[in-house]
Amino acid sequence: MRxxxxxxNQSAPPFDAPAARRLRTALGMQPGHVAYGMRASYGLxxxxxxxxxxxxxxxxxxxxxxxxxxxxVLWCSPGExxxxxxxxxxxxxxxxxxxEDVARTVGLELLAYLRMEDNDEWxxxxxxxxxxxxxxxxxxxxxxxxxxRNAKLAELLRGAVTTRWQAYxxxxxxxxxxxxxxxxxxxxxxxxxxxxxxxxxLSWGDGGxxxxxxxxxxxxxxxxxxxFWTTVQSNTG
Numbered sequence: 001m002r003x004x005x006x007x008x009n010q011s012a013p014p015f016d017a018p019a020a021r022r023l024r025t026a027l028g029m030q031p032g033h034v035a036y037g038m039r040a041s042y043g044l045x046x047x048x049x050x051x052x053x054x055x056x057x058x059x060x061x062x063x064x065x066x067x068x069x070x071x072x073v074l075w076c077s078p079g080e081x082x083x084x085x086x087x088x089x090x091x092x093x094x095x096x097x098x099x100e101d102v103a104r105t106v107g108l109e110l111l112a113y114l115r116m117e118d119n120d121e122w123x124x125x126x127x128x129x130x131x132x133x134x135x136x137x138x139x140x141x142x143x144x145x146x147x148x149r150n151a152k153l154a155e156l157l158r159g160a161v162t163t164r165w166q167a168y169x170x171x172x173x174x175x176x177x178x179x180x181x182x183x184x185x186x187x188x189x190x191x192x193x194x195x196x197x198x199x200x201x202l203s204w205g206d207g208g209x210x211x212x213x214x215x216x217x218x219x220x221x222x223x224x225x226x227x228f229w230t231t232v233q234s235n236t237g
Contacts, residue, residue: 013090014083021056023074042069088146089117091136106131122147141229149175157224160187161194186231
């Protein structure tokens with residue numbers, strides 16, 4: 001039977017092919033056994049041994065429904081079969097939750113929640129956001145990413161490192177609920193790191209070295225959110 005097409009705007013989650021093969025082998029199962037289990041127990045009649053092998057070889061990736069069925073047959077959680085979740089849908093799948101469960105728990109109509117997943121744009125209230133974070137066991141960086149705050153955070157952080165970082169404490173706090181002293185230390189350190197690179201760029205040293213430093217400064221700004229979380233972790237270690 002032909003594999004059904006994916007729903008519009010619904011990309012497959014990142015799939016850990018080696019993990020799938022390792023789990024199957026540990027259970028002493030053949031690809032055909034896995035395919036049969038998915039057909040018989042999870043309503044996926046199109047799954048064949050050849051498709052299971054293709055997943056394990058990285059030739060193609062299973063859909064969300066297929067990952068759920070595969071996890072059931074392999075006696076593992078869906079999270080063990082996918083890479084690091086990036087989107088709201090991927091975090092939900094990693095926790096083995098149906099969209100109906102998430103929508104009901106956070107207090108949203110199912111269609112409204114599904115539109116947020118499809119558009120990768122969380123629009124819940126603060127209370128709903130807090131409930132979502134607890135339900136999906138989101139870390140603070142994942143929470144900020146899933147709720148669509150990364151772009152705004154990056155904009156504020158670029159302003160903080162290129163101008164007066166003190167002026168950005170309150171705006172950043174509204175996006176990221178961190179201890180004020182920790183946030184101050186993090187912004188100050190990021191500012192110092194960036195300004196140090198820019199000082200090297202403007203020095204009277206070798207032009208090639210200055211150019212390389214300038215490139216490093218641009219890369220620093222491009223990856224400012226990543227640097228932010230790394231610095232937060234360093235300051236709390």
